[in-house]
Amino acid sequence: MTQTGGMPSGDELEPPVPRRVSRLKTIALFALKLTITVGCLWYVTRNIKLDELGGLAGSLDLAWTGCAVLAVMLQLPLAGLRLGGIVDGLGVPRESSPRGPMIAISSIGLFFGQILPNPGGDAMRLWLLRRIGRTWGRAVTSVLIDRAVGVVVLLALGFVTLLFPSTLTEAAGNRLLLLATVGIVIAGGLAGFALIPYLAPILERSRITRPAAYLGRAIHRVFYPPRAGAPILAVALVIHMLTIVAIWSLARAEGLGLPLVDAAVLFAMIAVLSLLPISISGWGVREVAVTALLQSYGVSQAQGLFFSVSFGILLIVAALPGAVVYALYAPKPVEARIVSPRAH
Numbered sequence: 001m002t003q004t005g006g007m008p009s010g011d012e013l014e015p016p017v018p019r020r021v022s023r024l025k026t027i028a029l030f031a032l033k034l035t036i037t038v039g040c041l042w043y044v045t046r047n048i049k050l051d052e053l054g055g056l057a058g059s060l061d062l063a064w065t066g067c068a069v070l071a072v073m074l075q076l077p078l079a080g081l082r083l084g085g086i087v088d089g090l091g092v093p094r095e096s097s098p099r100g101p102m103i104a105i106s107s108i109g110l111f112f113g114q115i116l117p118n119p120g121g122d123a124m125r126l127w128l129l130r131r132i133g134r135t136w137g138r139a140v141t142s143v144l145i146d147r148a149v150g151v152v153v154l155l156a157l158g159f160v161t162l163l164f165p166s167t168l169t170e171a172a173g174n175r176l177l178l179l180a181t182v183g184i185v186i187a188g189g190l191a192g193f194a195l196i197p198y199l200a201p202i203l204e205r206s207r208i209t210r211p212a213a214y215l216g217r218a219i220h221r222v223f224y225p226p227r228a229g230a231p232i233l234a235v236a237l238v239i240h241m242l243t244i245v246a247i248w249s250l251a252r253a254e255g256l257g258l259p260l261v262d263a264a265v266l267f268a269m270i271a272v273l274s275l276l277p278i279s280i281s282g283w284g285v286r287e288v289a290v291t292a293l294l295q296s297y298g299v300s301q302a303q304g305l306f307f308s309v310s311f312g313i314l315l316i317v318a319a320l321p322g323a324v325v326y327a328l329y330a331p332k333p334v335e336a337r338i339v340s341p342r343a344h
Contacts, residue, residue, distance in 0.1 A: 033117060033280050040284030044291050044305055052302040053309075056254065064253035065314075071246040072318035075239045079106040082149065082239070083125070085232040087134065087142045089222035096337055101132050104329045111322025114315055117280050122147070133333035141218045148219070151275065152189060153236040158182055158268040161261060168265045168297055196220040243267050250314060254307055256299065269293065270311070283312060 080103030087102065088095045105128040113121025122143050129139035162179040192199075196216040203213035223229030247270075248263035258266065273289055274282035287308045294304035 030117060033278065037279040037284035040279065040288045044284075044287045044301075048302045048305060053306050056303060056306040057310075059255070060310075061253040061255075064249050068246040068249035068253065068314055069318050071242045071249060072315060073321065075242050076107045076110060076319075076321060077103045078235050078239050078242075079110060080104070082106075082232055082235045083142065083146050085229075085235070086145050086149070086222055087129070087138065089228065089232070090138050090141060090218055098334055101331065101334050104325050105129060105132070105331075107319075107322035108326045108329070109322070111319040111326065114281060114319045119277075128331050131331035131333075133335070141215065144215060145219055145222060149232060149236050150239075152186075153233060153240055154268065154271050155182055155186055155189075157237065157240050157264070159186060161264040161268065164261045166261045166265050167259075168262045168293060193219065193223070240267070240271075243271070246314065246318075247311065250311055251307065254303065254310070256294075256303070256307065262297070266290065266293065281312075286312065 081099060083106050084097055084099050084102035088097055105125055108128060109121040109125035111121070112124045125143050126136075126139045129142065130136060134142070159179065159182045162175060162182065166175070197220065200213040200216050200220075203209040203216070222232070244260065244264045244267045247267050248258060248260055251258040251263060269289060270282070270286055273286050276282070276285065279285045287305055290308035290311075291301055291304035294307065295301060299307075
């Protein structure tokens with residue numbers, strides 16, 4: 001086994017390949033998600049008239065809406081840079097893959113993530129990473145870490161946001177509880193990261209916990225020393241900040257005038273709900289939660305629903321470049337190169 005700094009290389013971090021889920025179970029799970037999505041949408045629209053939503057659509061400020069779409073579109077190349085950094089981090093030291101294919105893969109994955117159930121985008125990224133010559137183990141590990149980075153930075157941003165007074169959190173009455181919960185989760189995550197070198201050998205002894213050991217070693221390889229993973233975390237932070245800008249701009253387009261702090265709180269809730277694998281791409285569940293939260297802010301149910309639905313449509317529109325890339329991009333094996341360190 002080739003060792004680099006006491007850690008196995010990325011291609012050697014091959015987690016056991018899981019068994020394929022049966023088709024019947026997949027269909028049943030999709031049916032359940034569809035039922036929850038439709039049920040939530042029915043619940044939140046049952047007392048709203050279509051002409052109310054039509055009137056809100058007619059008063060939409062297109063300039064601010066365009067700003068919101070642009071903010072989300074800017075995330076496409078950034079997501080590719082983040083994925084590329086993770087893929088390279090799992091390779092040999094100073095490995096650098098061309099960023100063009102990584103941006104194309106991320107754009108396609110984001111598009112399919114909007115039009116398919118949650119795993120659809122990740123499945124496309126796995127398939128395309130394999131097509132450009134990365135091993136299945138490295139592709140799976142890269143996508144898992146990419147997902148984890150988004151969640152970790154989301155939690156950190158949410159914690160900082162909760163430190164500031166927000167009308168939304170005060171109206172919900174859960175600010176201190178949320179602050180304590182998020183703080184505990186972050187502290188636990190940092191402690192777990194620090195303990196990876198000590199826990200991984202223990203976890204590797206059992207077949208059941210061996211995948212967790214593989215993933216832990218991979219995370220440690222990408223983000224240790226901290227300066228190696230800092231650019232990845234920085235890009236993830238910018239991506240989340242752009243989503244907050246999009247929510248703030250969309251709110252202004254609809255005449256809500258949410259402060260940036262409240263837009264950040266709303267973003268954190270939407271992001272968490274989108275991660276829950278209980279509906280189709282977060283639809284339905286997001287509408288119920290956003291409508292309820294905005295009602296506590298003094299927004300009518302119809303306007304709250306319109307905001308949530310228009311945000312979901314905005315995400316789909318902003319991801320459309322991924323469809324164009326999918327139609328034009330022909331993935332082929334791409335060799336990474338080794339970057340020589342510059343003399344200081």
